[in-house]
Amino acid sequence: MRLLPHGRNILALGLLLAAPASAGTVGLRWDPLAGATGYRVHYGASPGSYSSVRDVGSATSTTLTNLVNCSSYYIAVKGYSSQGESLTYSNEVTGWSRPEITSASPAAVRQGDRLTLNVNGANFQPGAALDYDIVGLPTSLAGDPLVRVENIGVVSCNQIQAQLTIEPTAAGLRAMEVGSFAVNLDVVNPDTVVGASTTQLNVQFSESRADVNESDAVTANRIDGKDLVWLAYSFGSGEGQPKHNSDADLNGDGFVDGEDLAYLATRFGGCWTGSAWSAGACP
Amino acid sequence: MRRVKWIVTGLLLVSTLGCGGGGSESGSSTNYAGSFVPDAQNPGANTVYVTGSPGTGSNASLVTLHVYVNNTSDVYGASFDVSFDSTKAQFVNWTPGEVLEFGGQSVSYQVNATTPGRLVVGVARTSGGVGVTVSEAKPLVHLTLRVTNTGSSAVRFTNPALLNSQDPPAPKSGMTFFGGMLSAV
Numbered sequence: 001m002r003l004l005p006h007g008r009n010i011l012a013l014g015l016l017l018a019a020p021a022s023a024g025t026v027g028l029r030w031d032p033l034a035g036a037t038g039y040r041v042h043y044g045a046s047p048g049s050y051s052s053v054r055d056v057g058s059a060t061s062t063t064l065t066n067l068v069n070c071s072s073y074y075i076a077v078k079g080y081s082s083q084g085e086s087l088t089y090s091n092e093v094t095g096w097s098r099p100e101i102t103s104a105s106p107a108a109v110r111q112g113d114r115l116t117l118n119v120n121g122a123n124f125q126p127g128a129a130l131d132y133d134i135v136g137l138p139t140s141l142a143g144d145p146l147v148r149v150e151n152i153g154v155v156s157c158n159q160i161q162a163q164l165t166i167e168p169t170a171a172g173l174r175a176m177e178v179g180s181f182a183v184n185l186d187v188v189n190p191d192t193v194v195g196a197s198t199t200q201l202n203v204q205f206s207e208s209r210a211d212v213n214e215s216d217a218v219t220a221n222r223i224d225g226k227d228l229v230w231l232a233y234s235f236g237s238g239e240g241q242p243k244h245n246s247d248a249d250l251n252g253d254g255f256v257d258g259e260d261l262a263y264l265a266t267r268f269g270g271c272w273t274g275s276a277w278s279a280g281a282c283p
Numbered sequence: 284m285r286r287v288k289w290i291v292t293g294l295l296l297v298s299t300l301g302c303g304g305g306g307s308e309s310g311s312s313t314n315y316a317g318s319f320v321p322d323a324q325n326p327g328a329n330t331v332y333v334t335g336s337p338g339t340g341s342n343a344s345l346v347t348l349h350v351y352v353n354n355t356s357d358v359y360g361a362s363f364d365v366s367f368d369s370t371k372a373q374f375v376n377w378t379p380g381e382v383l384e385f386g387g388q389s390v391s392y393q394v395n396a397t398t399p400g401r402l403v404v405g406v407a408r409t410s411g412g413v414g415v416t417v418s419e420a421k422p423l424v425h426l427t428l429r430v431t432n433t434g435s436s437a438v439r440f441t442n443p444a445l446l447n448s449q450d451p452p453a454p455k456s457g458m459t460f461f462g463g464m465l466s467a468v
Contacts, residue, residue: 225363225406228362228393243450265393269395
């Protein structure tokens with residue numbers, strides 16, 4: 001009989017760790033043992049020392065529950081029949097409970113932000129990987145998500161941090177589109193057991209983009225008539241069309257239109273104070 | 284469908300902006316009578332200047348400043364601040380001019396009066412990317428102030444620019460801006 005951990009084969013009794021439902025659980029399955037009418041799962045916190053046992057009947061898979069998070073478990077299986085229990089254990093598998101993502105923050109980001117994404121949960125092993133898949137982006141951004149997740153690191157068994165970059169706000173570059181999209185997160189522990197979740201990112205407008213002609217030193221840090229004129233000049237244009245100015249596409253949707261004009265209008269007359277845009281004019 | 288909605292939104296906004304704006308400084312009722320003396324009466328070509336029209340009767344404290352563009356070419360938009368003594372006057376409202384609307388062009392106006400004594404003004408065409416040639420003095424925008432105290436207040440342009448239709452629009456060189464003196468008795 002082989003006892004195999006979830007996601008990998010270990011020879012001998014053929015025990016696998018299978019996909020459990022949540023944190024604090026370990027899923028198992030194993031190859032049938034000839035002549036066995038039932039199986040007992042033995043497990044504990046030390047190799048070869050099994051303090052707990054669970055009779056699962058004739059099933060060849062089970063999920064151990066109520067396990068302590070972020071702790072190693074050592075697990076082996078014995079078969080039994082009317083003639084008694086097998087003399088030897090299966091191969092021993094070890095691992096943590098399945099990683100589980102309970103939350104990710106922040107939920108709201110701003111165009112041009114570079115910030116830390118905190119992924120919270122349990123059973124994140126050192127060396128765990130964070131896979132991400134951005135879904136639900138507007139069609140205009142297909143293949144060009146303008147969002148990067150990098151520098152992924154396991155902080156603790158309960159937290160993974162990653163650097164999140166929402167591109168861009170620099171002059172001449174297209175902004176991330178204002179709106180919401182989903183980020184599917186998968187934490188993959190070194191033992192290949194996976195925990196998954198989805199978080200929602202809401203990209204918000206960056207006031208600094210309203211300074212459309214920020215390359216103009218005379219009116220730098222002001223949102224004024226020059227910004228309006230530059231935006232108005234590109235008004236109605238789409239990306240790639242004549243007179244299109246990505247700096248005037250304030251909401252990053254690929255068009256300079258009424259929404260951009262509205263964004264500018266709400267910030268018109270504002271002044272950069274060094275840390276924020278004030279409603280009033282610059283001195 | 285989404286794109287159509289955006290366009291409609293934009294047209295509505297432009298239309299709204301083009302209808303003239305409300306003021307952000309509410310005025311108190313006074314009996315002051317306002318007047319305005321331009322710095323230049325007939326400044327000639329390539330200028331932007333201001334004339335004033337005092338109100339009458341119960342509106343005698345109101346003075347409407349007419350910002351004119353005079354004899355210049357390729358004007359796509361304008362950007363300037365108008366400063367005045369906030370202890371002598373306050374902003375009431377604005378109405379659109381006509382110079383940039385020439386040829387049926389859509390025009391966007393922005394007037395921010397958040398800071399007392401300073402108006403941040405922007406006016407721009409939003410269609411076509413074509414500038415207008417101004418063959419005589421035409422109003423760009425009208426700004427109405429209410430005098431709130433006796434005395435005089437200089438009305439000055441700061442950071443002024445008329446912008447042309449090059450890509451991107453650039454300040455027209457050789458332009459001169461003239462303000463004036465606002466008074467109340």
